[in-house]
Amino acid sequence: MTTNKLLESETPRFAPSILDSDLANLAAQVDILAAAGIDTLHVDVMDGRFVPNISIGIPVVASLRAATDLLLDVHLMIADPENYVTEFVEAGADVVTVHAEATPHVHRALDRIKDAGALAGLALNPGTPLAHATELLPVLDLVLVMSINPGFGGQSFKPTALDRLRAMRAAIDSSGRQIALEVDGGVNRDTLEHVVDTGVDLLVSGSAIFRHPEGPATGVARLVEQLDALRSSRR
Ligand code: DX5
Numbered sequence: 001m002t003t004n005k006l007l008e009s010e011t012p013r014f015a016p017s018i019l020d021s022d023l024a025n026l027a028a029q030v031d032i033l034a035a036a037g038i039d040t041l042h043v044d045v046m047d048g049r050f051v052p053n054i055s056i057g058i059p060v061v062a063s064l065r066a067a068t069d070l071l072l073d074v075h076l077m078i079a080d081p082e083n084y085v086t087e088f089v090e091a092g093a094d095v096v097t098v099h100a101e102a103t104p105h106v107h108r109a110l111d112r113i114k115d116a117g118a119l120a121g122l123a124l125n126p127g128t129p130l131a132h133a134t135e136l137l138p139v140l141d142l143v144l145v146m147s148i149n150p151g152f153g154g155q156s157f158k159p160t161a162l163d164r165l166r167a168m169r170a171a172i173d174s175s176g177r178q179i180a181l182e183v184d185g186g187v188n189r190d191t192l193e194h195v196v197d198t199g200v201d202l203l204v205s206g207s208a209i210f211r212h213p214e215g216p217a218t219g220v221a222r223l224v225e226q227l228d229a230l231r232s233s234r235r
């Protein structure tokens with residue numbers, strides 16, 4: 001069986017999104033997360049075309065790679081991602097995720113990610129049929145089910161994501177392949193339990209950590225505590 005490094009450490013676990021972090025002090029923010037036991041960082045890339053917002057790009061991924069050994073989970077919310085995926089891998093991404101809606105050449109984009117040596121992920125907006133991912137399971141390492149419309153942190157979790165996550169979990173399990181299931185958007189202390197119940201592997205969380213009134217160290221610590229409690233109640 002192929003190994004998937006996203007599934008080597010215990011799941012479910014958090015992949016904090018740095019979108020809402022203090023980007024002028026990114027290395028310090030990463031240190032705070034690492035100290036809380038985080039091993040996967042979620043990096044949100046937006047181009048102002050696929051989504052109505054602009055965030056960070058290839059140079060920031062390269063700087064992060066130089067600053068940390070944490071896994072870099074790069075979420076491309078950009079049009080025509082097949083033109084850029086190789087550069088993101090060369091900059092140091094461990095996994096690159098493209099949106100099913102962002103290009104007619106999804107399969108080509110996934111091939112290029114793998115050819116460049118990274119894990120390949122596919123993201124689905126809330127209105128996109130799951131079949132877009134199930135068709136591609138043989139070539140995927142990660143499926144990202146969006147629980148918001150992408151573009152901004154701090155939005156409310158869409159409960160329709162819960163059934164979609166359960167269905168995707170079942171499809172991944174019956175594929176027999178090692179594919180990580182990730183959720184992104186509105187994961188916080190109020191939604192965490194419902195999300196964990198779906199069998200998801202990676203929990204993206206941004207504003208619940210970086211907009212916590214007591215700061216990100218407390219924000220991440222509270223979520224990790226809550227997740228640990230949920231895990232032990234299920235053992
Ligand atoms: C939004 C991004 C998310 C988001 C997560 O388009 O993909 O990663 O910023 O932030 P929260 O946890 O605040 O929804």
Ligand code: ZN
Nearest residue numbers: 044075184204
């Ligand atoms: Zn994201």
